[in-house]
Amino acid sequence: MNSSFIKHKKKSRKSQLAVIQTKFVIECLKEWTPEKTYEIVKMSTIGDKILDKPLPKIGEKSLFTKELEIALEQQDVDFVIHSLKDLPTTLPDGMCIGAILKREDPRDALVLHPKHVGKSLETLPKGSVIGTSSLRRTAQLNRRYPDLKVESIRGNINTRLDKLDNGDIFAAIVLASAGLSRMGWEKRISQKLEAEEWLYAVGQGALAVECREDDFATLRLLQPLFHGTTTFRVLAERSFLRTLGGGCSAPVAVKSELIGQDLSLTGAVWSLNGKKMLKHSSSCRLQYREEDEDGEPPRKCPYRMPKLFCGISPGNLTYRDLEEAEKLGEDVAYQLVKDGALDIMNEARNHNETTAS
Numbered sequence: 001m002n003s004s005f006i007k008h009k010k011k012s013r014k015s016q017l018a019v020i021q022t023k024f025v026i027e028c029l030k031e032w033t034p035e036k037t038y039e040i041v042k043m044s045t046i047g048d049k050i051l052d053k054p055l056p057k058i059g060e061k062s063l064f065t066k067e068l069e070i071a072l073e074q075q076d077v078d079f080v081i082h083s084l085k086d087l088p089t090t091l092p093d094g095m096c097i098g099a100i101l102k103r104e105d106p107r108d109a110l111v112l113h114p115k116h117v118g119k120s121l122e123t124l125p126k127g128s129v130i131g132t133s134s135l136r137r138t139a140q141l142n143r144r145y146p147d148l149k150v151e152s153i154r155g156n157i158n159t160r161l162d163k164l165d166n167g168d169i170f171a172a173i174v175l176a177s178a179g180l181s182r183m184g185w186e187k188r189i190s191q192k193l194e195a196e197e198w199l200y201a202v203g204q205g206a207l208a209v210e211c212r213e214d215d216f217a218t219l220r221l222l223q224p225l226f227h228g229t230t231t232f233r234v235l236a237e238r239s240f241l242r243t244l245g246g247g248c249s250a251p252v253a254v255k256s257e258l259i260g261q262d263l264s265l266t267g268a269v270w271s272l273n274g275k276k277m278l279k280h281s282s283s284c285r286l287q288y289r290e291e292d293e294d295g296e297p298p299r300k301c302p303y304r305m306p307k308l309f310c311g312i313s314p315g316n317l318t319y320r321d322l323e324e325a326e327k328l329g330e331d332v333a334y335q336l337v338k339d340g341a342l343d344i345m346n347e348a349r350n351h352n353e354t355t356a357s
């Protein structure tokens with residue numbers, strides 16, 4: 001018998017984190033398909049190239065994904081690995097998320113300048129400068145720590161740590177724990193920002209694989225990578241963000257959990273100075289159980305043109321549960337809209353557009 005070697009090309013951004021994430025996904029895939037070979041194609045995106053402006057000011061939605069999606073569309077590659085939080089809630093026509101991997105710690109982390117080691121956001125000297133270009137982090141810092149200053153910092157994680165350690169501007173920076181731990185830099189985490197009071201970005205900590213919606217061979221290949229619990233949580237989060245019309249142009253954040261069969265979501269929006277905040281929580285009951293995760297290997301589902309849920313292909317999860325998760329996100333968003341979220345978000349957006357970078 002002939003064994004076939006199918007070459008699957010996958011695209012990755014050039015940054016070190018993007019390459020680590022891509023290699024990780026290939027290792028996971030190889031466990032299921034030891035006979036296949038994979039080739040990595042690296043490229044830079046707008047988000048990697050424009051380093052002198054804060055992210056929200058570049059004004060392009062798919063900062064880290066656009067060039068990669070063009071390569072997908074032209075069939076130069078078969079799939080692309082992303083941090084889920086960088087993927088807009090609406091994908092370009094013909095594209096879908098073919099798998100979502102198990103989420104790592106979704107919390108933000110504080111990384112201190114070496115001279116402040118041992119301190120925390122509570123104990124840093126008044127007026128200390130914290131680096132971030134995230135509106136979500138800025139608003140939460142402004143709200144909870146009005147004595148600290150927030151300034152923009154850009155570049156990939158390596159560059160940011162370098163700017164922190166070898167400059168005298170920043171006392172600390174806020175980064176996602178997941179990115180730091182994938183890079184092997186957990187030691188630099190001085191404080192995890194607790195999700196009770198500090199919420200994370202939609203999709204933070206989860207990896208997603210994007211592919212062509214009608215490429216059933218790739219969808220089937222990716223299916224075993226799906227992590228059900230993560231998928232329900234991030235679907236509720238993405239549905240919340242899509243309903244609000246967020247993105248990175250306004251401070252929006254979430255927290256979610258699946259305990260047993262209960263899926264819960266907290267969503268919040270802030271004004272940029274953090275003074276106004278709206279927050280709402282709700283939950284729903286799934287048929288899926290969190291404990292199902294480590295059960296049987298996923299069954300192969302017959303491929304049909306999949307219905308997508310915020311861009312996510314259903315894998316072998318049931319439509320009923322996916323619809324519940326999607327509705328939970330909508331419910332939390334509608335409640336915030338009722339409370340005046342759109343005014344707060346517009347104000348933040350206008351402010352962001354009119355201030356100099």
Ligand code: DPM
Nearest residue numbers: 083085132133134136175176178179201204205206
């Ligand atoms: C998005 C944001 C940031 C990234 C905005 C936000 C952070 C920008 C900044 C949408 N994408 O979180 O409010 O702090 O200046 C990004 C990181 C990761 C994926 C780095 C990070 C790694 C973590 C993951 C940049 N995208 O947030 O520290 O895979 O979730």
